[in-house]
Every structure is written in C-alpha cells, then in structure tokens.
Amino acid sequence: MTKLPAEAYAIIEGKHSDPFRYLGLHSEDGHSVVRALIPEASNVEAIGEQGETAPLQRIHDAGLFAGALPNGSKRYQLRARFGENVVDLDDPYRFPPVLSDFDLYLLGEGTHRRIYDKLGAHPMTLDGVDGVAFVVLAPNAKGVSVVGDFNFWNARRHPMRVRGVGYWELFVPRARAGDRYKFDITGSDGRRLPLKSDPVAFAAEVRPSTASIVVDESRIPRPRPAPSGINAVEAPISIYEVHLGSWRRKNGNEWLSYRDLAEQLPAYAKDMGFTHLELLPVSEHPFDGSWGYQPTGLYAPTSRFGTPEDFSVLVDACHREGLGVWLDWVPGHFPDDPHGLGYFDGTALYEHAHPMQGRHLDWGTLIYNYGRTEVVNFLVSNALFWLDRYSVDGLRVDAVASMLYLDYSRPAGEWIPNRHGGRENLEAIEFLRRFNIELFGHFPEATTAAEESTAWPQVSRPVEYGGLGFGFKWNMGWMHDTLKYIGKDPIYRKHHHGDVLFGLHYAFSENFILPLSHDEVVHGKRSILGRMPGDEWQRFANLRAYYSFMFGHPGKKLLFMGCEFGQEREWNHDHSLDWHLLAQHRHSGIQNLIRDLNWLYRSVPALHQMDCSQAGFEWVITHDSGGNVFAWLRKGFDARARCLVVVNFSPNVYHNYRVRVPFAGKWREALNSDSAHYGGSNVGNVGEVHTLEGNIPELSLTIPPLAAIFLVPES
Incomplete structure (x- = not known):
C-alpha cells in the first residue's frame, strides 16, 4: 500500500482536528482526488454527476480509500460494498461548514x-x-x-x-x-x-x-402563552409544586406520561384554585432518587414520561387552564456520571479543576466553573431555551446559596478564597446577574425565583441597584420559624410567640414566596400533617390553622403536592400520593380548605396586591402571647380593599374578643377554617359581624379554636 502522510494516520487513530483537510474532494497536481474513510467496506467507487463511476483504491486496512473523481465532477456520491450489500452514500466531507x-x-x-x-x-x-x-x-x-x-x-x-x-x-x-x-x-x-x-x-x-x-x-408544537400578567408582583401567585413521577400513577405503579398528566394535572390544579404549577426538574437525569436535581441533560425533558412533543402538550394544557408553568432549574452542580459533563474533553471543561472549587462535598457532584465564558453561555442559553421552545413562564433556581459562597458546607481550610480574600463566589454572582438580565430582557412576562437560604441581600432586587435580579425569593426563614412554632404543643406556644412575629421584621425586604416544599416532607422530617401536635382532631385543626395563617400572611404561596389534602406519610418518589385518604372527611376537609383559601386569596385584592410591600400590612394584635392569638390587616390598592385576618393557635374558644378595624359597619366572615365543611367544629360569627358603637370602630368576635377567620368590609 502507498505510504501515507501523518495526517492520514491521525484520522485513522481519531486524533485529527480537521479531517476535511485530507478526506473528501481535493485538487492535487491538477487532478481531482477523493478520499473516503469507510471501515468494513470491501470496495468503494466514486459516482460522478452524470452517474459515471470510478473505483477508489484501498490505501489502508482501516477502510481508507482514494482515487480520481470521474470527469472532473464537483458533486459526487460514494458506492460502497459491505459483503453482499451495495449502498450509495453521500460523503460527509464534501459539505460546507455548519457554523457560520x-x-x-x-x-x-x-x-x-x-x-x-x-x-x-x-x-x-x-x-x-x-x-x-x-x-x-x-x-x-x-x-x-x-x-x-x-x-x-x-x-x-x-x-x-x-x-x-x-x-x-x-x-x-x-x-x-x-x-x-x-x-x-x-x-x-x-x-x-x-x-x-x-x-x-x-x-x-x-x-x-x-x-x-x-x-x-x-x-415540537409551540404551547400557547399563559395569561398576561400572571407573574406580576401584584398578581395572586399560589404555586402547586409537583414531582411528575409520583403525583399519581396508573396500572399499579406505572408512571403517568406527559400526555396522561396533561389530561389530569392542569384540571386538578385549576379546580384547586392554584395559579401556577412548579415542576421539580424535568431535565434529563440518570438517577430517580435525585428527583431531577442532578441533571445530565439540561436541554432535554426527561424521556421517563414521553417525548419533547409530549412535554410541550403538557405545558400547553396548563396554559389552556390559565396556569403558569415554572420549572426547577439546576445551574449549580451536575453529577459525575461517565457519560455526562464531567471531564468532558479529557479536562475539567464544565467544572473547576481544583476539587476545593469543583466538587460539592455534601452531594458528591461537580460545580460549574462560572469563570469560563463557554460555561456561562451554555447555562444562560439553557435558561432562555425553556422559555423559548416550551413557553415556560418561570425558572426557580435551586440551591442558590451553594453558588454564592465559596465555603458553602466546607470545613475551614478546604476552600479557596476569591481574589479579594473573601468567601463570595464573584463569578457565580456575575452569572446569576447576567442570567436574570438576559431572561427578563428577552421574556419580560416571565419570572425567576431563588431558593436562597441565607441573608444574602437584595436577591430579588434589580441588578442596576446592586441586586441579583431575581423576580422572587423563597422565604426559608419564615418556613423554619413557623414550622417550629406550629410543631409545639399549644401550651408552650406562648414562649415562642416571637417565632411568628419575627418574620414580619424582614417580610418586605424581598419579593418573598412562602414555601412548604418537597424538602419539608422527606428525610425523616415527616409530612406537614405529621408535625402537628395533639390528638387526631387537634392535629387536623392545627394544620387548618397553619395553612390559613400562611394564606393570610404577606408573600406568594407554594405548597407541595399531597400537602393540600393532609398526606400522612412522608413523600416517596417511587409511589403515588395517597389519594385514597380523600375518602376520609378530615382529609377531604383539608382539600376543601386549600381550594377555598386559594380562591379567597385570588378574589380578595387585599390578600395579594401588596404581598411584597410594607404598605399592604398592618399588625392589629401582637401582644396576646397567653392566648396564642394574632391579628392583622391586609391592604389592597383601593382605600377600602382590606381584609382582617385573626388566627388562634390555642385550643380555646374566645368570645367577645375585641379587635379594632379601620371601617365601621358590617364585616363579612369570608372564611372560617373551623367550618364543618373543612372538618372543624363550626364555631364562628354566623357569616358576619357589625362594629360596636363608639368613636373607634371595633368588632366583638367569636374566635374558634385552632383556627383562623378572614373578614372583609362590606361596601
């Protein structure tokens, strides 16, 4: 065989950076020469534009062929024989570049x-x-x-x-x-x-x-858009957080497909009064137990439930029902599976090379190198991709705190300071700001939310004012403090009154979402119902009071699936929710309450218009630690858009409880969580109450046990 140049051997060994320089059509010494690499072919011919053929000579046993092109043709095909089969091929090395x-x-x-x-x-x-x-x-x-x-x-x-x-x-x-x-x-x-x-x-x-x-x-069909303004700060936002693989199953324990979910999930969420669905990460991931939070395919909806077309159908069905769709998005880390991004080209391409920067100790995953231009471009484009191709309405960014701090969950001496000697990850900060600038710049109707568990300032404030630029931030402090409070026996709650009051000191420092998420119902934490103290009646009454407190509190709402009907056991991603519990009145009563709370939240402007503004809130009763009673006013844009929320976290009934209000006249009891419809004892104010005579408007209320009441002034 002919002695070959070094680049031919480089191609054969898979080490040539530009095989077009050798393969394909070339002019050499005034002649047209075609070289083709077709392993397993016994012989190969070149076919000219008029169908004429010319044999190519095998010049290497690896399947390298070369020869003259018939009659000086510029366009050609190849005809290769594989045993008894003869196949006409188009040579990949005759086509123009893909990238401009x-x-x-x-x-x-x-x-x-x-x-x-x-x-x-x-x-x-x-x-x-x-x-x-x-x-x-x-x-x-x-x-x-x-x-x-x-x-x-x-x-x-x-x-x-x-x-x-x-x-x-x-x-x-x-x-x-x-x-x-x-x-x-x-x-x-x-x-x-x-x-x-x-x-x-x-x-x-x-x-x-x-x-x-x-x-x-x-x-892939483009889903219709969601209703305009659905993500606005002044809009009601009540989010149903869902893991698609375990919301509901069929045929024993088989996943619902995206199309199955499109028929069932949006209709259920709409009926329950939720405004948004937030899906645990749908990006492709190798391990079910990661719930999608260790993705290997950021641009691919997981094939567990169907095709990209099927996923698009699910988003469209949500929009058809008037629901916004948010996705959990994971730009903080990725698994080190051999087929994935880790050590992708033989070097630390997507991750940091140094393990003190490039590996999460808690999760055993790799950390993106936000100082690398190509990596930031990869991630920002991915964020835009979901909004562009699938008309998704928002991204909730997972584990933001782990991105912001170089010493996140690292012992002393096992992290590398930034160029100023500090612990802040300056490159990650710039990435998050660019992500938000690009997303809101291209999709102004969309939004973003940060799961950020520290006191990092201005997470949901504009980048031009020094913020990170997110639309919203999860209020993790509210969640921890109030779950700690509600988990205590009522007799001890008077000593922890401040756990409820403290959150209002910072409630308007960010655009907050109040999250009762999947993280609160796994890993031995018990379900939300499982945290409630007391006998059976008290547990469900506590849960009703807590949910009512949440919906009356400033901030947007997020509830994980199953919480809306009092799931008893912890969430298990390998099984369906316990829908059979709805046959019991105490569980269907919780579901009825969540449905009514959602629709009340949406229909009463005072409960949502100024969720994120100090002007939308006023304490009325803060001092009654002995009675475990709190009361406050929520305010809307209109001068008479008001809602009085009174919460009793004790098992006592209070009669003739005086509460001042801004307007004299009739106040309608818009919701009472102690209603028998929800499983309560039906103690209340018979639907309405009038202010007492006097110069200062005041109500004399009957406050039910372990319950909340919502009152609005009649016009």
Whole structure:
C-alpha cells in the first residue's frame, strides 16, 4: 500500500482536528482526488454527476480509500460494498461548514444567546441532501467523532472537525430524527474517554441507557402563552409544586406520561384554585432518587414520561387552564456520571479543576466553573431555551446559596478564597446577574425565583441597584420559624410567640414566596400533617390553622403536592400520593380548605396586591402571647380593599374578643377554617359581624379554636 502522510494516520487513530483537510474532494497536481474513510467496506467507487463511476483504491486496512473523481465532477456520491450489500452514500466531507463565522464570533465571546440553534443535533438539508448537523464543544480534545445508529457506533466513520475556540462539527448525510448518538472523544493526552452524551441533546434514552436522541424540533408544537400578567408582583401567585413521577400513577405503579398528566394535572390544579404549577426538574437525569436535581441533560425533558412533543402538550394544557408553568432549574452542580459533563474533553471543561472549587462535598457532584465564558453561555442559553421552545413562564433556581459562597458546607481550610480574600463566589454572582438580565430582557412576562437560604441581600432586587435580579425569593426563614412554632404543643406556644412575629421584621425586604416544599416532607422530617401536635382532631385543626395563617400572611404561596389534602406519610418518589385518604372527611376537609383559601386569596385584592410591600400590612394584635392569638390587616390598592385576618393557635374558644378595624359597619366572615365543611367544629360569627358603637370602630368576635377567620368590609 502507498505510504501515507501523518495526517492520514491521525484520522485513522481519531486524533485529527480537521479531517476535511485530507478526506473528501481535493485538487492535487491538477487532478481531482477523493478520499473516503469507510471501515468494513470491501470496495468503494466514486459516482460522478452524470452517474459515471470510478473505483477508489484501498490505501489502508482501516477502510481508507482514494482515487480520481470521474470527469472532473464537483458533486459526487460514494458506492460502497459491505459483503453482499451495495449502498450509495453521500460523503460527509464534501459539505460546507455548519457554523457560520458570525456564530463562531458570538460563541467565542460568549454572547450566543441561542446556542441550542447551533449546538447539539439538528436535522437539516444541505446541498439538497437530508441529514443531521452535529456540533459539540470540546476545546482540549485531540479528536472527536460522532457515533450512533447511522454508523453502527463506529468511531472511525465520522470524525469531526474543530472550528473557532473548540467547537467540533460535522454534517452526517441520511442521519435522521430518532437516531441515537454519542461523541467519541480522544483527550489531549491521547486517551479515549467513555462515550459522552450530547450536552445540548434535546432528548435522551430512558435510564439506565444514556444515548442522546436526534429530535426534529420543527415537529415540537409551540404551547400557547399563559395569561398576561400572571407573574406580576401584584398578581395572586399560589404555586402547586409537583414531582411528575409520583403525583399519581396508573396500572399499579406505572408512571403517568406527559400526555396522561396533561389530561389530569392542569384540571386538578385549576379546580384547586392554584395559579401556577412548579415542576421539580424535568431535565434529563440518570438517577430517580435525585428527583431531577442532578441533571445530565439540561436541554432535554426527561424521556421517563414521553417525548419533547409530549412535554410541550403538557405545558400547553396548563396554559389552556390559565396556569403558569415554572420549572426547577439546576445551574449549580451536575453529577459525575461517565457519560455526562464531567471531564468532558479529557479536562475539567464544565467544572473547576481544583476539587476545593469543583466538587460539592455534601452531594458528591461537580460545580460549574462560572469563570469560563463557554460555561456561562451554555447555562444562560439553557435558561432562555425553556422559555423559548416550551413557553415556560418561570425558572426557580435551586440551591442558590451553594453558588454564592465559596465555603458553602466546607470545613475551614478546604476552600479557596476569591481574589479579594473573601468567601463570595464573584463569578457565580456575575452569572446569576447576567442570567436574570438576559431572561427578563428577552421574556419580560416571565419570572425567576431563588431558593436562597441565607441573608444574602437584595436577591430579588434589580441588578442596576446592586441586586441579583431575581423576580422572587423563597422565604426559608419564615418556613423554619413557623414550622417550629406550629410543631409545639399549644401550651408552650406562648414562649415562642416571637417565632411568628419575627418574620414580619424582614417580610418586605424581598419579593418573598412562602414555601412548604418537597424538602419539608422527606428525610425523616415527616409530612406537614405529621408535625402537628395533639390528638387526631387537634392535629387536623392545627394544620387548618397553619395553612390559613400562611394564606393570610404577606408573600406568594407554594405548597407541595399531597400537602393540600393532609398526606400522612412522608413523600416517596417511587409511589403515588395517597389519594385514597380523600375518602376520609378530615382529609377531604383539608382539600376543601386549600381550594377555598386559594380562591379567597385570588378574589380578595387585599390578600395579594401588596404581598411584597410594607404598605399592604398592618399588625392589629401582637401582644396576646397567653392566648396564642394574632391579628392583622391586609391592604389592597383601593382605600377600602382590606381584609382582617385573626388566627388562634390555642385550643380555646374566645368570645367577645375585641379587635379594632379601620371601617365601621358590617364585616363579612369570608372564611372560617373551623367550618364543618373543612372538618372543624363550626364555631364562628354566623357569616358576619357589625362594629360596636363608639368613636373607634371595633368588632366583638367569636374566635374558634385552632383556627383562623378572614373578614372583609362590606361596601
């Protein structure tokens, strides 16, 4: 055989950065030469534009062929024989580049906001031939090949070329939607890595398989938009947090599909009065027990429940029912599974190289390197992707505190300070600010929410004023303090009165969401009902009082699935919620209460318009620690938009309890959590009460035990 140049051996060994320089059509010494790499082929011919053929000579046993093109043709095909089969092929190395120079410029400076239009796998037609364009970032790789169903997973068939600052690309003729694929990468040290899934894949196999799947995005229906203004700070926002795999199951213990969920979940949430659904991460993830919080495919809705088209149908069904859809989003860390992002091109590409920066000690996961342009571009584009392609209305960002602090959950001496010697992760701060600027700039009707568990200032304040730019922040302090209070026997609550009062000292420092989330009903914490003290009647009364307190308190609301009917046991992601409990009145009563609280919250402007403003709240009773009674006024924009909330956290009934109010006349008892409809004892004010005579308007109330009442002035 002919002695070959070094670059031919580099291609054969999968270590050539630009196989187009050698493969395909070339002019040499005034002649047209075609070189093709087709392993397993016994012989290969070139087919000219007029159908004429010319044999190509095998020049290496690895399947390298070369020869003259018939009659100087510029366009050609290849005809290869595999045993008894003869196949006509289009040569991948005769097609033009996939990425434009402008794409490369934007990718290089990290401002390509729609990398999902270019990276990943995209079915397209080039030069009249159907196929799929593959693009992947691997700047430190010595060679990259795409392998999949279209080439029998043979890494020698389709070596890619690198362009720009490390983007490898190749158009593969006749590959198509539905094909499975991965990338075969040779690191800078010459070692081949485990096959890698596509970081920008739009679908993946169901675990435990890990291949990416080519998706024809033109077939994904665009969901209709949600109602305008649904995310506004002055709007009622009551969120139903859902894990799709365990909300409800069928046929014993089988997952509902996205389409099953589209038929059931939005209608249920609407009937219950919720305004939004928040879905635990739907991004592809290998381990069910991570609940999606350790994703390997940020651009792919998990295939556990169906296809991307099916997921789009679910979002559309939610919008059809008037519900907003938020997704939990995880830009803080990722698992180190061999097929994933870790050590992607043989180096720490997405993560920090130093373990004191690049690995979470608590979770055993890898931390994104926010100081790297390509990584920030990857994450910001992913945030925009969900809003663009699937019309999602908001992103709740998981574990923000772990991103903000370099010493998060690290012992002394096991973290690296920032350039000023401090503990703040300056690159993560800049990433979060850019994320919010880009998201609100491109999708002003959308919003973001931060799960941030520390006292970091101005999380939900604009970037231009020094904030992080989020739309909302979870109020973790409120959740901890009030759950601690309500979990105590009422006889001891007078000693912990401040647990309820303290939250109002900072309640308007951020745009807060009050969360009773999945994290509060797992890992031995018990269900929310399971935390309630007392006998059976008291436990359910405590729960009704606590939920009523939450809906009367300033701040948007979030409730995890199952809490709305008093799930008794802890949440288990491997099983359905205990819907059978609704056959018992005490559980259906809790569900009735949540439904009515939601609709009251939505219909009474005073309960939502100034959720995040000091002007929307006024304490009326704070001093009655002995009686465990609290009362306050909620205010709306209109001068008479008022709601009096009175909560009794004791098992005592109080008669002739005096409470001052701003207006004389009749006050309607809009909701009483002690109603028999909810499982209570029906103590109350018979629907209305009039102010007493005198100069200062005052009500004489009957306050039911372990209950809350809501009163609004009649016009």
